Amino acid sequence: MSGRERHEAPGMDARPHDAPTGRDRTSPLGGRGPAGSAREGRPQRLFRRSNVSSAWITFGLLGAVLGAWETSVAVGALDGRFLPPPSRVASGIIALSGESAVRTALAQTAYALAVSFAIGTAVGLLIGMLLGMNRLLRDAFLPLVIQLLGIPKSVFLPLFILAFGLGHGPGIAFGVLLSSIQVIINVVGAIDSIDTVHYQVARAYGASRFSTFRNVILPGAAPGIFAGMWHGIRNAFVGVVVAQLFVSSIGVGYLVRSYTATFRIADALALIFFVAFVVILVGNAWGVLERRISRWREPLGG
Amino acid sequence: MTLKVQDLDIIYPVDGGDLVACQNISLSVQPGEFVTVIGPSGCGKSTLLHAMGGMLRPTRGTVEADGTVITGPDPRKAAFVFQDYSLLPWKTVIQNVEIGLIFAGSTKKDARRIAVEKLERVGLAGYRDMYPRQLSGGMQQRVAVARALALEPEYLLMDEPFGALDEQTRRALGVDLGERLSKSGRGVVLITHSLEEAVYWADRVIVLSSRPGRIVKEIQVHGDRPRPLEFMTTEGFTEVRAELFSLIESGSSQEIA
Structure with a gap:
């Protein structure tokens, strides 16, 4: 069946204004933009159709910026020593990919990111679930987490060096702090977004606590949890790189710091662009996964 | 009773x-x-x-x-049929009919067999794999009734x-x-x-x-x-x-x- 029309059983109450129902339940805390925008109903459709041409505009703009940058350096409007043109950055990427120091740094950062994301998410999920499902714990601890969210956590960085030294320690620990806070907030928001009537149904039909958790809480919160995990990855990455940038002697962050300090700006930019590109790729892949598990939130189709 | x-x-x-x-x-x-x-x-x-x-x-x-x-x-x-939007939106129609039985302790197999029959009883057999959002409000309430009937309540x-x-x-x-x-x-x-x-x-x-x-x-x-x-x-x-x-x-x- 094509999913674009509504389906009515023959001879039933098929009436045009008995429209598909469902409330938009965008979590106040969780939920990323792209997954959410498809859920707003009809008017959005007008904008969605223009996706193909908007992509061209985006690429056109990017091209124009790069072109302007390149020409500005060529005519001397920008100082190529401080801001090398895109062409030199691009050749820098190719050149750097052969350097073993770069490969080691990338591996170190990837390792720190993986460890800090794993720990940060596990901690975040556990605490988020506890706070989401227990009123008392939530009232006691959620305000603290929210306050923590509001302060710039980089100020704690010096303490992390004191506690964890100059190796992988501070990056991983700082990544754990940043990511777990994000995951907690998102998981609590996701659990909050579940309608009370669903808990009522579970109770009315005699569901055990475990069954309620498995059939109501977990699937109901899954899209928000998934979005939260993405924020977890992002923040673990920020934590790891920032710590490496300022205090560690390892990883991509350290390498960018040492390149800029020795005026290898093109190489520093190359590294930054490469990392940014990887993050964007991962983000898009995550978005695809997220839409797949949130399929039930789409009003039509399937 | x-x-x-x-x-x-x-x-x-x-x-x-x-x-x-x-x-x-x-x-x-x-x-x-x-x-x-x-x-x-x-x-x-x-x-x-x-x-x-x-x-x-x-x-x-x-x-x-x-x-x-x-x-x-x-x-x-005594099985409840609630006001509206009580279907679990992340489950398909057939899963929603099963869930009452599963909550009440039935096995997955029994639940499926009974759910298929009850869904037919409310005239929605052809909609079993859809999500609630894809159904009209009236159809959603039929599913909710099927979910209650599945328990054969008095x-x-x-x-x-x-x-x-x-x-x-x-x-x-x-x-x-x-x-x-x-x-x-x-x-x-x-x-x-x-x-x-x-x-x-x-x-x-x-x-x-x-x-x-x-x-x-x-x-x-x-x-x-x-x-x-x-x-x-x-x-x-x-x-x-x-x-x-x-x-x-x-x-x-x-x-x-």
Whole structure:
């Protein structure tokens, strides 16, 4: 069946204004933009159709910026020593990919990111679930987490060096702090977004606590949890790189710091662009996964 | 099984005193009987239904099933059909019909077999793999009814199940489900604020006063079920409807005054 029309059983109450129902339940805390925008109903459709041409505009703009940058350096409007043109950055990427120091740094950062994301998410999920499902714990601890969210956590960085030294320690620990806070907030928001009537149904039909958790809480919160995990990855990455940038002697962050300090700006930019590109790729892949598990939130189709 | 409510008081503690939702309510529902409960909004009719299904504990009085006091929900005795949006949106139609059974402890296999049959019973066999959002409001409520029927309960407790639907859908669904449920031989307690629905569905209408909800009157509605839509044009129907109208209107005007 094509999913674009509504389906009515023959001879039933098929009436045009008995429209598909469902409330938009965008979590106040969780939920990323792209997954959410498809859920707003009809008017959005007008904008969605223009996706193909908007992509061209985006690429056109990017091209124009790069072109302007390149020409500005060529005519001397920008100082190529401080801001090398895109062409030199691009050749820098190719050149750097052969350097073993770069490969080691990338591996170190990837390792720190993986460890800090794993720990940060596990901690975040556990605490988020506890706070989401227990009123008392939530009232006691959620305000603290929210306050923590509001302060710039980089100020704690010096303490992390004191506690964890100059190796992988501070990056991983700082990544754990940043990511777990994000995951907690998102998981609590996701659990909050579940309608009370669903808990009522579970109770009315005699569901055990475990069954309620498995059939109501977990699937109901899954899209928000998934979005939260993405924020977890992002923040673990920020934590790891920032710590490496300022205090560690390892990883991509350290390498960018040492390149800029020795005026290898093109190489520093190359590294930054490469990392940014990887993050964007991962983000898009995550978005695809997220839409797949949130399929039930789409009003039509399937 | 006879469902019996005796001297029921339900009082909610609220800021600045107690809120009496139900006061001194006694009633019983016989097997296979259709009872509708109607009253001004906020009169405690949903509260009464929730107490009858063991979802909340009465402050005073008891709810009994064949002499045994009900202390918690038992969906095989009395299964709920909630107001609206009660389907789990992340489960497909068939999974939603199964879930009541699974919550109640059935195996996955049994649940599937029964769910397929009940979905057919409400005329939605072709929609089993869709998500609730893809269905109209009326179809969603059919699924909710199938979910309740899957437990083969002795009573269906329906809490304004058609409240969110527009009038024509509501009437069509009411006639159709009324017929199917009449044939199933189960008892039904239906909460409604629609006079038409209250009379059409009922063997007996119970009228509650505005808060605190007390039973103002019980009215027998004659006429065999299932009833054709034309029942709504008969004299018997019109008379009861008129009586209900005056009872409810005087109740609400008191509330406003």
